[in-house]
Amino acid sequence: MSNQITVPGGLTGYDATDEYIAQRTVQGGRVHFTVAMPIVRIPSMLPKPDPAVPFEDNRIVNPTHAKKFADYVFEKEDWHSGPLTIRTTSDSVSFKVFETGDLGPVQLGVLSVPRSRQAAFSIVDGQHRVLGLSLLMDRLGDEIRDQNSLLQKATNNGEPATVTSQFTRELARLKLIEERINAASIVLDIVIENDDVAARQIFVDVAANALGINKSVKDRFDQRKVANRAMSEILASPPLLLQQRIEEHKSTVAGRNLNFISAAHVADIVRILTKGITGRISAANEKTLNHADLALTTEHFFDDLTTAFPDLELVAKGTLTAPKLREQSLLGSATMLRVLAGVYYNLTVSGGSRPFVIDFFRRLAPHMTAPVDSRTASGDLWLNAGSELSFVEGSMAPGARAQQVSELVDVITDWATTPPPQL
Numbered sequence: 001m002s003n004q005i006t007v008p009g010g011l012t013g014y015d016a017t018d019e020y021i022a023q024r025t026v027q028g029g030r031v032h033f034t035v036a037m038p039i040v041r042i043p044s045m046l047p048k049p050d051p052a053v054p055f056e057d058n059r060i061v062n063p064t065h066a067k068k069f070a071d072y073v074f075e076k077e078d079w080h081s082g083p084l085t086i087r088t089t090s091d092s093v094s095f096k097v098f099e100t101g102d103l104g105p106v107q108l109g110v111l112s113v114p115r116s117r118q119a120a121f122s123i124v125d126g127q128h129r130v131l132g133l134s135l136l137m138d139r140l141g142d143e144i145r146d147q148n149s150l151l152q153k154a155t156n157n158g159e160p161a162t163v164t165s166q167f168t169r170e171l172a173r174l175k176l177i178e179e180r181i182n183a184a185s186i187v188l189d190i191v192i193e194n195d196d197v198a199a200r201q202i203f204v205d206v207a208a209n210a211l212g213i214n215k216s217v218k219d220r221f222d223q224r225k226v227a228n229r230a231m232s233e234i235l236a237s238p239p240l241l242l243q244q245r246i247e248e249h250k251s252t253v254a255g256r257n258l259n260f261i262s263a264a265h266v267a268d269i270v271r272i273l274t275k276g277i278t279g280r281i282s283a284a285n286e287k288t289l290n291h292a293d294l295a296l297t298t299e300h301f302f303d304d305l306t307t308a309f310p311d312l313e314l315v316a317k318g319t320l321t322a323p324k325l326r327e328q329s330l331l332g333s334a335t336m337l338r339v340l341a342g343v344y345y346n347l348t349v350s351g352g353s354r355p356f357v358i359d360f361f362r363r364l365a366p367h368m369t370a371p372v373d374s375r376t377a378s379g380d381l382w383l384n385a386g387s388e389l390s391f392v393e394g395s396m397a398p399g400a401r402a403q404q405v406s407e408l409v410d411v412i413t414d415w416a417t418t419p420p421p422q423l
Contacts (some may be wrong), residue, residue, distance in 0.1 A: 005416050014106045015115070018045070021192075022111035024095055033095065033111050033190040034083075035258065040182055041071075042108045043134040046086065047118060049127040057087075057200045069132030069250035070139060073184075074177065083187040084126035085206060092120035111190075114328040117317050122199070124191065126381045133186075140178055147171045215264035217250040227274070227281060229291035230298060239302040241316040242266070252334065253322065260322040265334045269341045277342030278350075278402070298366045301344050304354055305337075307362030309368065314369060326396070333397030347416055360416045363423045370396045381422040386411045 023034040037045070049061040073079045094112045101108035123130055151167035183272075193199045218229045220235070235246060245260035253259045274294055275281055281289065306316045311329050314320035324333030340361070347357050367378035372395040374383055382391040382398075386407040390398040398408055415423060 001013045007091045018113045018115060020111050020113070022095065022109060024097075024107040024109065025105065029364035031090075031189075031192040033093065034190075035111060035190060037188050038182070039133050039184050039186050040137065042130060043185065044139055045113070045118060046084075046121050046123060046130050048134050049123065049131040055127070057122055057196070057203055058075045058127055061131055063131070066128045066131035067135055069129050070135040073132070073136050073181070074139060077180065081129055081186055083189045084129060085124040085191065085202075086121055086126075087124050087191045087193050087199045087202060088117075088121045090192050092117045093190070124199075124203050129186075136181070140174065140181065144171065144174050144178070147174060207261075214249070216248055216262045219264050219267040220248060224286075224289045225281070226286050226289045226294060227267050227270040230270045231263060233291060233295040234266055234270075235263065235297055239299045239306070240308045241302045241312055245315070245322060250421060254326070256323050257323055260325070260338065261334060265337065266298070268338060269301070270294050272338060272341040273297050273301055273345050276345050277338070278406055300354065301341060304344070304358050305340065305361065308358045311365075311368065316412070321419045328370060330370045330372075330397060332370070335397050335400045339398060339405060339412065341410050342405070343416075345414045346409065346413040352416070356416075363419070364412075367422065377422045381420060
């Protein structure tokens with residue numbers, strides 16, 4: 001009997017160095033290496049951000065934001081992420097150009113990364129995604145372990161196939177997710193910078209030059225959410241009041257902006273008309289709600305506002321501009337429109353007809369003059385509307401705090417059936 005042991009070749013678990021195909025470039029006088037990194041390697045290659053102990057050269061990490069990214073990758077087959085910007089020092093990696101890989105400003109070759117040098121890498125941009133990928137691996141491992149445990153327990157207890165099959169199906173689903181995650185990569189932009197002070201400047205420069213995406217643009221482009229799909233339908237075929245008066249590139253409208261409302265506020269009003277002023281459209285709602293129905297309800301709301309409020313009728317006809325409206329009426333405030341949407345929801349959900357709501361809004365119309373003036377009946381009405389001080393002397397709009405908006409919606413809703421003397 002032979003005692004000889006045959007060890008297969010290609011074992012990588014004992015390697016002291018990892019090697020990756022990389023692209024070498026120069027930008028701003030610094031060497032950059034671009035690497036497509038399997039996402040399962042990220043937690044072992046890069047330092048894990050700790051919400052309790054921020055890195056010296058980065059901001060505090062938000063664990064909720066990181067978890068949202070983890071859930072996004074876990075749940076969405078078509079997920080996407082831009083590159084992670086990583087800083088390291090020149091002695092922490094080595095690069096060997098392929099024989100025919102020198103293409104002038106771009107060189108292709110192999111980047112070698114010692115496994116002992118994880119601490120030499122720091123995250124310039126993408127720490128929430130790095131933490132998120134770590135949470136993703138934890139979630140996947142935990143869920144597979146838990147389902148295996150439940151399946152084994154059910155089997156040991158002699159549970160029928162109807163019980164064990166649900167665990168088998170869930171395990172199969174998780175294994176498909178695992179296969180997808182194992183096949184996925186994310187691009188690393190590895191910047192070589194030996195000076196710590198200069199490295200911090202990279203972080204500042206990245207943050208300062210990132211324009212970001214405002215909510216109106218985000219809502220228009222993100223069509224996964226039913227409220228945004230409804231908003232897009234409204235943009236394509238707006239009610240008269242909103243025709244050529246929706247700001248699609250900014251989150252708010254103010255000053256001389258000729259638009260009446262932003263796309264972001266239209267999407268928020270869609271939500272309010274669907275779930276109320278404090279309600280949220282849940283994941284389950286997303287699967288059952290029809291965006292065309294939501295768009296129609298929103299169209300009715302704006303049409304009914306136009307019918308009830310003479311100033312809005314003038315805006316719809318083009319004889320009063322949005323900037324002028326904002327100078328003289330509470331109706332020029334997006335917060336006031338959100339409040340009216342909340343009232344509209346409350347009244348219609350409780351059985352009020354559209355004519356009933358229009359009639360009530362007509363009674364409110366004379367009291368929309370701005371600024372709020374305590375010497376007038378209208379001013380007295382608003383200044384005493386609830387305990388949250390939604391209005392103060394000289395207000396051009398109600399306060400936008402959640403408590404103020406929610407209380408004001410409830411107060412005005414009550415006025416429909418129990419009107420104050422001013423109405």
